[in-house]
Amino acid sequence: MSDSLITKRAIAEALKQVCKEKPFDKISISDITAVCGLNRQTFYYHYQDKYELLxxxxxxxxxxxxxxxxxxxxxxxxxxxxxxxxxxxxxxxxxxxxxxxxxxxxxxxxxxxxxxxxxxxxxxxxxxxxxxxxxxxxxxxxxxxxxxxxxxxxxxxxxxxxxxxxxxxxxxxxxxxxxxxxxxxxx
The missing domain is CATH 1.10.357.10 (Tetracycline Repressor, domain 2)
Structure with a gap:
């Protein structure tokens, strides 16, 4: 599995974790990156926004x-x-x-x-x-x-x-x- 795919999956899992605690419309990129330990720049390298991630x-x-x-x-x-x-x-x-x-x-x-x-x-x-x-x-x-x-x-x-x-x-x-x-x- 490529590093890019591993990172994408980590970000996806982080969104799923955050969704257990917050409604989707209230979730920020910072919420997602805090859970997976990545920075915002890494998130935006892989996804345009949380909707593209979804x-x-x-x-x-x-x-x-x-x-x-x-x-x-x-x-x-x-x-x-x-x-x-x-x-x-x-x-x-x-x-x-x-x-x-x-x-x-x-x-x-x-x-x-x-x-x-x-x-x-x-x-x-x-x-x-x-x-x-x-x-x-x-x-x-x-x-x-x-x-x-x-x-x-x-x-x-x-x-x-x-x-x-x-x-x-x-x-x-x-x-x-x-x-x-x-x-x-x-x-």
Whole structure:
């Protein structure tokens, strides 16, 4: 692991520590650097501001790992992995998503929309849907999944990650069956 990556991770861990004691919007760069023992110049060498740091954490600790080999066959397992990672650091995610929900939600939305686009394309075997219709439908399902996850966080992550991913998979299967029934009715 490079020295730069080690430093970035140390700064990220420091932010997580500070988030246990302070709301994200009240955290300063000085708070973060005091915890990791680095100076402000080092922080700014790696990150423009705390928002870029937050985005780096969300992407590198969650989305890069699960997006790497996500597929239609394993997406619910990847969602379970994401939710489990989040629950392990519950204070951090509840704190930062409450203050900066758009950053996390935008990553989640882009990943799930791409996955739903792929699923809709596979289900539309006869190519009856236009690109705009597939894009609209994928956006609809992505917003739904994002909404469920964002509500789960805002409500304190009370439901276990396994149960959330199981329910999401169940909804997806129901939607797939409806799509299949509709396509058979059109024959």
């Amino acid at each position: 985005s780096w954490i969300y992407y590198n600790e969650n989305f890069a790992a699960i997006a790497d080999d996500i597929s239609l066959d394993n997406w619910n397992e990847k969602i379970h992995e994401l939710l489990s990672n989040m629950k392990q650091e519950k204070n951090f995610y509840v704190n930062t998503i409450k203050e900066q929900e758009h950053t996390f939600e935008s990553y989640l939305y882009e990943m799930t929309k791409a996955l739903f686009s792929e699923a809709i394309e596979l289900l539309d075997e006869k190519g009856k849907l236009t690109f705009e219709e597939r894009d609209f439908d994928a956006g609809f399902y992505a917003y739904g999944l994002c909404g469920v996850i964002m509500d789960w966080v805002k409500e304190g992550m009370k439901m276990e990650p396994k149960e959330v991913s199981k329910r999401l998979k169940s909804l997806a299967r129901a939607t797939e069956r409806i799509g299949y029934i509709r396509s058979q009715a059109e024959l």
